[in-house]
Amino acid sequence: MEISFQLKTLEPLKGAWDILRMFGNTDSDRLPADQIMQTLDLSERVFNKAMRRLVTKGYVQMDGSLIYRVTENGGRVIAELLAYDEATGGQPTKTSSRRSSVSRRMMCAVPVSATANQPAPLFVGFHPGDVPDDGAExxxxxxxxxxxxDAPEDMIFALDGAQAYQIMTIVPGLFDQVRLRLEAYQLGEMGDVQPAGGMYVDLPVTLRDGDSRLTAYGADIQLLD
Structure with a gap:
């Protein structure tokens, strides 16, 4: 049995289908948040992320203080999901097993050239852009x-849709150039780490009178939803 595109987009989001199933298998069309989290064993963060998506799509509304109600549109989606479960045993479809992702532009800015053994600024950050529904660390x-x-240094960004940047200081050695390697990792809610992309930048080095004007470089990284 095929399912609609609307349901396929929800399947990778942990908890979303289970919340819809819970509404479909209860006599009431209203459920409190704590009952949903306790019954489905969902953390508050996972619950909020899934429920935010369901509310955005118009399947669920909040009535009063953390009481959620199924909408008419949500009732149709729940009926489709329960029919799908009955026909297939609730097994995930092959086409919807991948997690969705959004692209975000990572940037760095360095001097046009740096002077050997002299400190130089390195700006690292992100252009304004999309993020997963619950933000991204x-x-x-x-x-x-x-x-x-001498050793790698980590910069931590709590990304929303706005621009973000940080500055660190580097000191080139007595070489023709310095290679900067930037590797981005997305931190998961369970402590997992997901590589998101990166880039290399070669910074020319002179013995004296480096050019302090800044030049920028960029690369897109992928953030999982």
Whole structure:
């Protein structure tokens, strides 16, 4: 049995289908948030993320203080989901097993050229753009080859839709260039770490009189929903 596109987009979101099933298998069209979380063993963060999507799509509304009610449109989707479960045993479809993702532009800015053994600024950040529904916590690991710091340093970003950036200081060594490696990792709610992308930047180095004007580089990373 095929399911609608609307349901397929919900399947990768943990808890969304289970919440709809719970509404479909109870006599009441209103359920309190704590009862849903306790019955389905959902953390508050997972519940909020799933419920926010269901409310946005118009399947559920909040009545009063953390009491949720199924809408007419939600009732139709629940009926489809229960029919799908009866026909297939609730097994996930192959086409909807992947987690959805959004693209976000990661940027860095460095001087046009740097002076050997002299500190230089490194700006790391993100353009305004899309994020998963519940935001994203991203670690950017910066590695400096042929310079300092000697060990990789991590920058942590709690991303929403706005621009975000941080600054660190690097010190080029006595080489023709410094290679900067930026690796982005998305932190999951259960402590898991997901590689999201990265980039390399080669910064020219001179013995004296580096060019302090900034030049920017960018690469898209992928954030899982």
């Amino acid at each position: 991203v670690v950017v690991r910066v590695t400096v080859l042929n310079g300092q710091p």
